Amino acid sequence: MAIGLTHYLVLGAILFSLGLYTVLTRRNAISVLMGVELILNSANINYVAFSHFSSGNVDGQIYAIFVIMLAAAEAAVGLAIVLAIFQLFHTIDVGAVETLKE
Amino acid sequence: MTHPFFPVLVLFFFAGSVVLALLLIAQMVGPKRPNPVKDEPFESGNPPKGDARIRFPVKFYLVAMLFLIFDLEGVFLYPWAVLFRRLGIFGLVEMGIFLTVVVVGFVYAWKKGALDWE
Amino acid sequence: METNLAPLLPSAEVVLTALSVLLLDLFIRKDEKGLLVWISLIGLALAGGMALFLWGSHEGAFQDSILLDDFALFFTELFLGAAAITILSSVHYVRETNIHEGEFYALVLLSTFGMILMAAANDLILFFLGLETMSIGVYILTGMWRERSQASEAAMKYFLIGAFATGFLLYGIALIYGAAGSTHLGRIASALGQTKSHGSIILSAGVFLLFVGLAFKVAAVPFHFWVPDVYDGAPTPVSAFMAVAVKAAAFAGWARIFLYQLSPLQSEWTLPLKALAILTMTVGNLLAISQSSVKRMLAYSSIAHAGYLLIALVAGGESGGQALLFYLLSYAAMTFGAFGVLIALKEGENDHEAYSDFAGLGFKRPFLGMAMSLFMLSLAGFPPLAGFTGKFYLFRSAVVAGHIDLAIIGALNSLLSVVYYLRVIVMMYMEEGGAEGKPFARAPYLYLAIAIAVLGTVYLGVLPAPALDLSRISFISLH
Numbered sequence: 001m002a003i004g005l006t007h008y009l010v011l012g013a014i015l016f017s018l019g020l021y022t023v024l025t026r027r028n029a030i031s032v033l034m035g036v037e038l039i040l041n042s043a044n045i046n047y048v049a050f051s052h053f054s055s056g057n058v059d060g061q062i063y064a065i066f067v068i069m070l071a072a073a074e075a076a077v078g079l080a081i082v083l084a085i086f087q088l089f090h091t092i093d094v095g096a097v098e099t100l101k102e
Numbered sequence: 103m104t105h106p107f108f109p110v111l112v113l114f115f116f117a118g119s120v121v122l123a124l125l126l127i128a129q130m131v132g133p134k135r136p137n138p139v140k141d142e143p144f145e146s147g148n149p150p151k152g153d154a155r156i157r158f159p160v161k162f163y164l165v166a167m168l169f170l171i172f173d174l175e176g177v178f179l180y181p182w183a184v185l186f187r188r189l190g191i192f193g194l195v196e197m198g199i200f201l202t203v204v205v206v207g208f209v210y211a212w213k214k215g216a217l218d219w220e
Numbered sequence: 221m222e223t224n225l226a227p228l229l230p231s232a233e234v235v236l237t238a239l240s241v242l243l244l245d246l247f248i249r250k251d252e253k254g255l256l257v258w259i260s261l262i263g264l265a266l267a268g269g270m271a272l273f274l275w276g277s278h279e280g281a282f283q284d285s286i287l288l289d290d291f292a293l294f295f296t297e298l299f300l301g302a303a304a305i306t307i308l309s310s311v312h313y314v315r316e317t318n319i320h321e322g323e324f325y326a327l328v329l330l331s332t333f334g335m336i337l338m339a340a341a342n343d344l345i346l347f348f349l350g351l352e353t354m355s356i357g358v359y360i361l362t363g364m365w366r367e368r369s370q371a372s373e374a375a376m377k378y379f380l381i382g383a384f385a386t387g388f389l390l391y392g393i394a395l396i397y398g399a400a401g402s403t404h405l406g407r408i409a410s411a412l413g414q415t416k417s418h419g420s421i422i423l424s425a426g427v428f429l430l431f432v433g434l435a436f437k438v439a440a441v442p443f444h445f446w447v448p449d450v451y452d453g454a455p456t457p458v459s460a461f462m463a464v465a466v467k468a469a470a471f472a473g474w475a476r477i478f479l480y481q482l483s484p485l486q487s488e489w490t491l492p493l494k495a496l497a498i499l500t501m502t503v504g505n506l507l508a509i510s511q512s513s514v515k516r517m518l519a520y521s522s523i524a525h526a527g528y529l530l531i532a533l534v535a536g537g538e539s540g541g542q543a544l545l546f547y548l549l550s551y552a553a554m555t556f557g558a559f560g561v562l563i564a565l566k567e568g569e570n571d572h573e574a575y576s577d578f579a580g581l582g583f584k585r586p587f588l589g590m591a592m593s594l595f596m597l598s599l600a601g602f603p604p605l606a607g608f609t610g611k612f613y614l615f616r617s618a619v620v621a622g623h624i625d626l627a628i629i630g631a632l633n634s635l636l637s638v639v640y641y642l643r644v645i646v647m648m649y650m651e652e653g654g655a656e657g658k659p660f661a662r663a664p665y666l667y668l669a670i671a672i673a674v675l676g677t678v679y680l681g682v683l684p685a686p687a688l689d690l691s692r693i694s695f696i697s698l699h
Contacts, residue, residue, distance in 0.1 A: 017116075017117040043393075050394065066349060067390060068177065082376065084372045097373050106424050109425060
């Protein structure tokens, strides 16, 4: 059986679900960040797959590079914020950091 | 077809059931027979030495972040370099602008002392 | 390769200013930092001048993936103004809180650049890049007050939720790209016309994810839960910037993508959008009533106002678009003003954000008291202020489009909102012993910002005709 567009899309969808699962269940800020990265990369797989199989142009592959770049910038900012959180709260548990309440 | 958003529902049902299935399978199928050897972080046979959760100096994170950013800026140079002749002067100027922005970031990091180890 | 670079001028100017501020900050002494304020403001003014110069030109760059039509220019001016007012009202705030000045202004400018890109983008991927440029800047701005734990907490929440929404948006765009073969809005629209059956599953899923991602960004209920904490924890000028500019940018994208290019699908998303609007208004207003902090109340009120703005998106068409743009203008003036007064109450370590801190303000600082009363009345929708005119046109557009129920719910909601807005005024004039507020001499920039907001609120309320015309022309230029 030849590997076609569908396979890539299913792979992307599975990766997306895994990312979603990570974001929704993890309490560690770094793990949540990793879940977000999974979601971004699942989109990347879709871009490259669509670009190769269906759209007939290379735009999608360029977008994938953009997204990788963005993910890096986001990860850098995210790590900096998590670092600041750790210095202040001595934990990076998302649930434990609760000072803002009505 | 039914409602046009029906497939979306199917997609979400699929996503949800994958998550549920994974959880359930792990709960049901996975045998739980813990013993001290199994609970070790590395099952390589070597007795673990010290704690894996040692604290790294925060400087490493800073270096890692800077590396991440500047390393990935490099990605954009490759397509440009491959098509250097075809893009001509326009591409050169555009890449010059891009590099200027990157260099401003670099100068900023340098002057702020992010590159000093001590 | 011939490329028309004129449409890039305003945004390039903003980036240039940001980079100069960032670089200059490294080389000047601490007591010279006032210079940075002026450079930022002059840069914004120059960019504004360029945008004005380009008015009506309707030019595109890079195969029309950036389209500087009047719609984009209207929002460009709005964002530039919002950035200028944010900078004016934060000059004293950043000094009091030891926030790094240079980075603060540079980040405001860079997020403004992202917003301009969002409004001008005629290509989903470019829209996404603009959104991320804006968001990353605002994430950092939120957490810039490093000593304050709430600020870092707010930054983390905002970041994690924002990044999550980004993932949805990106995945949605990927699916649309797959279904339409392009991310260019024009080509998506023509692909929509041809293939109705093929790829429509993927397309619907993509549009749905895009919808959810944008709903996160405009903080529509049920995607609103992060707003109160984030606005509460962030430095107050940043909260104002988020409430006005970030929201406006998201609405700009929403209007361009959904009201114009994806309008063939309108029948499919009208119902969910209507539900979203009703929920957002009602929940925002109901939760705002029970707050004891004015800053949190303003956060919930911004949710409610997002609900009002969604009415315009449901209504659509020319009247809906006009109402949307005009209401964003009025909303910007009154929200900046309200947050500005809140900044004026801050003294050293004390934020003075509770209702009780407003007690007696009307007598101690007559200008602040008057201004705050004006903003509250306008937010509640009393004539003849900007908020009333804006709401009038919003509800009218709903009636024109046949959504009378929506207009009625909206009107009932603004009645409900009177409760908590008037509470501030009652506090200011009928109670005693609250915070002192800054005298004019200590914060001239801040007073300038508040005065501009007062003028805007009154002007848009009393003489709405020019601004309404402007909104209509801008919206029409989309077609």
